[in-house]
Amino acid sequence: GAVVSQHPSWVICKSGTSVKIECRSLDFQATTMFWYRQFPKQSLMLMATSNEGSKATYEQGVEKDKFLINHASLTLSTLTVTSAHPEDSSFYICSASNSPTGRNEQFFGPGTRLTVL
Amino acid sequence: AQTVTQSQPEMSVQEAETVTLSCTYDTSESDYYLFWYKQPPSRQMILVIRQEAYKQQNATENRFSVNFQKAAKSFSLKISDSQLGDAAMYFCAYLQGGSEKLVFGKGTKLTVNP
Numbered sequence: 106g107a108v109v110s111q112h113p114s115w116v117i118c119k120s121g122t123s124v125k126i127e128c129r130s131l132d133f134q135a136t137t138m139f140w141y142r143q144f145p146k147q148s149l150m151l152m153a154t155s156n157e158g159s160k161a162t163y164e165q166g167v168e169k170d171k172f173l174i175n176h177a178s179l180t181l182s183t184l185t186v187t188s189a190h191p192e193d194s195s196f197y198i199c200s201a202s203n204s205p206t207g208r209n210e211q212f213f214g215p216g217t218r219l220t221v222l
Numbered sequence: 223a224q225t226v227t228q229s230q231p232e233m234s235v236q237e238a239e240t241v242t243l244s245c246t247y248d249t250s251e252s253d254y255y256l257f258w259y260k261q262p263p264s265r266q267m268i269l270v271i272r273q274e275a276y277k278q279q280n281a282t283e284n285r286f287s288v289n290f291q292k293a294a295k296s297f298s299l300k301i302s303d304s305q306l307g308d309a310a311m312y313f314c315a316y317l318q319g320g321s322e323k324l325v326f327g328k329g330t331k332l333t334v335n336p
Contacts, residue, residue, distance in 0.1 A: 137322050148326045202322050211324060213267035
């Protein structure tokens with residue numbers, strides 16, 4: 106149980122285009138989903154927290170107009186990188202929380218590698 | 223703000239031996255949770271072990287155990303009988319009670335030598 110999927114697992118796009126990454130909780134309802142960015146050989150950096158049906162809360166320094174987050178249902182959150190540039194190339198990881206069960210645990214997706222040419 | 227420090231960027235261990243990864247954290251809260259996550263080359267984050275701050279007993283999961291020293295704010299991970307599959311990045315993480323934001327350390331890269 107507690108499986109989180111991400112799609113696509115990797116994507117290559119041209120500079121200036123937009124890319125959408127999906128995060129799904131497959132066997133539980135996630136009231137909260139998180140989006141992280143991870144640079145090579147570094148730790149996870151939280152970008153934003155999204156709650157179903159409400160606007161995402163972005164961390165300081167993260168451009169909300171560039172990284173659009175939508176949490177339309179209890180099992181799906183999407184991250185859209187708008188007008189992508191090479192510096193947006195990174196590994197993006199989502200996680201989902203089932204805190205209502207009292208476990209205070211996040212379950213992580215397998216990540217998406219984005220390369221912007 | 224809470225911080226998590228992993229002072230060992232890299233560690234190595236011989237197969238079948240025991241290794242301890244260190245983690246310290248800074249908080250003024252009394253209600254919190256601590257985690258160790260493993261990130262193998264596949265980059266999938268895997269929960270290794272968790273510890274509730276209110277529990278005095280150290281958490282154990284098979285070959286993985288922690289030494290939780292609340293007063294010292296220390297949360298080290300001991301891996302016994304190390305296996306080649308244990309090679310990965312290990313991240314220590316803190317979660318304040320009532321919050322959902324994990325605070326990660328910078329990670330320790332563990333190499334297991336055959």
